Amino acid sequence: MAEGHDGGLVGLETTIERRGLRDHVYERILQLLLSGEAAPGARLSIDTIARQLNVSPTPVREAMVQLERTGLVTREALKGYRVAPPLGLAQLQELFEARIMLESRAARLATPATEEMLDELRVAEEEHRRIGERVITTLRASATDVELTTAYFTADAAFHRVVFQHCGNRYLTEMSESLGAQLHRMRQSAEHGVTDVREAIAEHEAIVDAFASGDPDAPEELMRRHIEQVRARSLDLERP
Numbered sequence: 001m002a003e004g005h006d007g008g009l010v011g012l013e014t015t016i017e018r019r020g021l022r023d024h025v026y027e028r029i030l031q032l033l034l035s036g037e038a039a040p041g042a043r044l045s046i047d048t049i050a051r052q053l054n055v056s057p058t059p060v061r062e063a064m065v066q067l068e069r070t071g072l073v074t075r076e077a078l079k080g081y082r083v084a085p086p087l088g089l090a091q092l093q094e095l096f097e098a099r100i101m102l103e104s105r106a107a108r109l110a111t112p113a114t115e116e117m118l119d120e121l122r123v124a125e126e127e128h129r130r131i132g133e134r135v136i137t138t139l140r141a142s143a144t145d146v147e148l149t150t151a152y153f154t155a156d157a158a159f160h161r162v163v164f165q166h167c168g169n170r171y172l173t174e175m176s177e178s179l180g181a182q183l184h185r186m187r188q189s190a191e192h193g194v195t196d197v198r199e200a201i202a203e204h205e206a207i208v209d210a211f212a213s214g215d216p217d218a219p220e221e222l223m224r225r226h227i228e229q230v231r232a233r234s235l236d237l238e239r240p
Helices: 002-035 046-053 055-068 089-109 113-141 146-165 170-188 194-213 218-238
Strands: 073-076 080-083
Touching: 002 046, 002 055, 002 146, 046 055, 055 073, 055 080, 073 218, 089 146, 089 170, 089 218, 113 146, 113 194, 146 170, 146 194
Parallel strands: none
Antiparallel strands: 073 080
């Protein structure tokens, strides 16, 4: 009995370690794709990436399966993976239409906010602000930091995830996660400036205030306005 129990713990530890390695590899490849170092259409060799990261091909292969869901890479039968082209203007429009619909509805369903939700929103908003200020400092120095930019978008997504987690609709949450994966492709083709980060920080703060106000309509209205403003800024950057 004891041996079986210990074996189960060892198996669990192995699973956790493997998942951690896969997630690490995923983040490294994601940074590569978002940095633009790999040109659209470029072949992504699993064996080459594994050697560069000093890991076996298995976590790289698993990471590629995850990245295929984001649309950042495509897989061709017998040819392997390639870097996908950035989203076109029409695709970006469709992506934002879906996001406006999902996020504004989630905000409505999450109203009135519980104290637990407000606490989580405030924590997420503060983390987004903290990392956003670091991004602004980096941009002012005319520098780039792909890892920091990725952390900023992760904090942004975490803020929005709080609303979905409290909207009481598991299917909306699942749809948001699927859509969220596609947002990486938008970020691949848009370089956000200082103004955008500052505006996003202010808009998140306004959303928290709206949930705290007790106004039954304000959270939905502010969330919709926020996504519409993100769309306007993103699509302006996409125009030639």
